[in-house]
Amino acid sequence: MRLQKNSLAALYSVLEFASDPGRQLSASEIAAKYHLSPHHLSKVLRVLGREGLLESVRGVGGGYRFTGNAKRLTLMDVIGLFENISAPRRGGRRGARSETEAFAPVEVEDAVAVVLAEIDEIAKATLRSITLDTMLKLMARRRK
Amino acid sequence: MGARGLISLKKMRVRGVQAGDLAQVIDIDAGITGLRKPDYWAEILQRYGSGRRQQRFFLVAEAEGRIEGFVIGEVRDWEFGSPPCGWVFAISVRPEARLAGAGTALLESICEGFRKLGVTKLRTMLSRDNSLILSFFRSQGMMAAPFIPLEKDLE
Numbered sequence: 001m002r003l004q005k006n007s008l009a010a011l012y013s014v015l016e017f018a019s020d021p022g023r024q025l026s027a028s029e030i031a032a033k034y035h036l037s038p039h040h041l042s043k044v045l046r047v048l049g050r051e052g053l054l055e056s057v058r059g060v061g062g063g064y065r066f067t068g069n070a071k072r073l074t075l076m077d078v079i080g081l082f083e084n085i086s087a088p089r090r091g092g093r094r095g096a097r098s099e100t101e102a103f104a105p106v107e108v109e110d111a112v113a114v115v116l117a118e119i120d121e122i123a124k125a126t127l128r129s130i131t132l133d134t135m136l137k138l139m140a141r142r143r144k
Numbered sequence: 145m146g147a148r149g150l151i152s153l154k155k156m157r158v159r160g161v162q163a164g165d166l167a168q169v170i171d172i173d174a175g176i177t178g179l180r181k182p183d184y185w186a187e188i189l190q191r192y193g194s195g196r197r198q199q200r201f202f203l204v205a206e207a208e209g210r211i212e213g214f215v216i217g218e219v220r221d222w223e224f225g226s227p228p229c230g231w232v233f234a235i236s237v238r239p240e241a242r243l244a245g246a247g248t249a250l251l252e253s254i255c256e257g258f259r260k261l262g263v264t265k266l267r268t269m270l271s272r273d274n275s276l277i278l279s280f281f282r283s284q285g286m287m288a289a290p291f292i293p294l295e296k297d298l299e
Contacts, residue, residue, distance in 0.1 A: 125272035128275045130279070133283065134282045134283045
């Protein structure tokens with residue numbers, strides 16, 4: 001499973017905010033820390049704000065502040081705002097076949113799809129089970 | 145959260161199960177799984193109860209005379225090619241008593257029992273759809289183990 005850039009930027013951002021919920025940070029501060037495009041990150045933060053995970057702070061030194069529930073929000077909740085990885089993987093015989101798939105025997109394509117779906121299901125279960133709070137604890141353990 | 149969800153940790157104690165606790169254990173399990181299994185629990189009490197048996201643990205969290213949750217586990221030696229490690233195969237807390245630290249206290253108690261037996265690794269296994277309990281174990285620092293459970297349909 002490979003996450004899209006938006007999802008990764010969102011995960012980095014919410015973890016940064018959730019690590020100190022009272023702190024207010026701007027898009028440019030987070031962009032600099034994680035080597036992200038400030039323009040791109042601004043769009044991501046707007047989505048997080050619209051979904052109630054962040055609160056926009058206006059005025060001089062404005063930015064965003066964390067308003068989510070770190071003990072309840074899972075990695076999947078955040079990723080789900082930017083891409084649909086919960087949907088089951090398309091099986092071989094269902095839907096349009098790509099140019100490469102068109103040359104593969106259907107049973108081969110199906111068997112490969114079954115294995116890839118198994119990997120996806122494990123990844124999704126992992127993302128659904130890890131809250132931001134658990135991630136913060138994991139980060140603290142790795143700092144020791 | 146129900147009123148009993150506000151039970152303070154100070155009022156809660158973890159101890160070995162007693163025969164008189166079984167009815168409440170059955171109630172807690174039935175309330176969560178939707179299945180009442182008295183015969184199964186009588187068998188579990190016989191195998192894991194009667195005080196802390198060597199390598200086997202059946203602990204309950206009690207607050208104000210009521211059983212709020214339980215944990216069951218044992219040390220298994222060299223299963224799956226692994227050195228002895230502690231396995232937790234059941235942990236449950238009444239829904240209205242959650243978020244008060246009962247699950248954490250139960251897990252810590254059984255881990256302490258495992259440590260006293262010289263075990264340094266804790267393992268468990270559960271359905272990947274069980275996000276609630278998966279999240280609990282994750283919050284306790286548990287990570288994916290280097291094992292993959294496999295199954296097949298026997299026709």
